Amino acid sequence: MSEIAVVAISVAKPGYEEQLRTALEGIVGPTRKEQGALQYDLHRDVQEPRRFVFVERWESKEALASHAKSAHIEAYKKAVADWVEHSEIRVVSKIA
Numbered sequence: 001m002s003e004i005a006v007v008a009i010s011v012a013k014p015g016y017e018e019q020l021r022t023a024l025e026g027i028v029g030p031t032r033k034e035q036g037a038l039q040y041d042l043h044r045d046v047q048e049p050r051r052f053v054f055v056e057r058w059e060s061k062e063a064l065a066s067h068a069k070s071a072h073i074e075a076y077k078k079a080v081a082d083w084v085e086h087s088e089i090r091v092v093s094k095i096a
Contacts, residue, residue, distance in 0.1 A: 003038065004064060006056035008089045016083035017050050023080050024052055030072040036063025050085070064091065 012020040024042055031040045038057040045051035058064045067073060 002060060002093065004058050004061055005092050005094060006054065006058065006064065006089060007092065008054040008056065009087060010052045010080075010084050011048075011086040012050045012052070013083055013085045014050065020052065020080055020083045023076055023083070024054075027072050027076050030070070031067060034063070034067055034070065036060060036066065061091075 010020060010024065021044070028040060028042055031037055036059040038059060039055065041055045043053045043055065045053065056064075058067070
């Protein structure tokens with residue numbers, strides 16, 4: 001297996017910052033308990049408080065794929081669909 005990292009960015013629509021923050025905080029605990037989760041840290045952009053950033057590390061692509069299909073992530077996606085202006089997920093591998 002080959003470890004991978006993820007940078008996941010979600011930007012809240014104006015006025016939905018705190019709802020999105022609460023929803024994002026709610027998936028941290030369950031995700032950290034998932035098999036293959038090595039790191040799952042939520043950050044908030046200092047200059048753009050509508051922007052939330054997850055920095056993640058996973059044991060493998062398979063572990064990440066399992067995470068994406070988990071019940072808490074599916075529920076999260078449905079709950080925040082109207083609160084998110086933009087989201088982006090980058091899957092990367094360490095080279096140095």
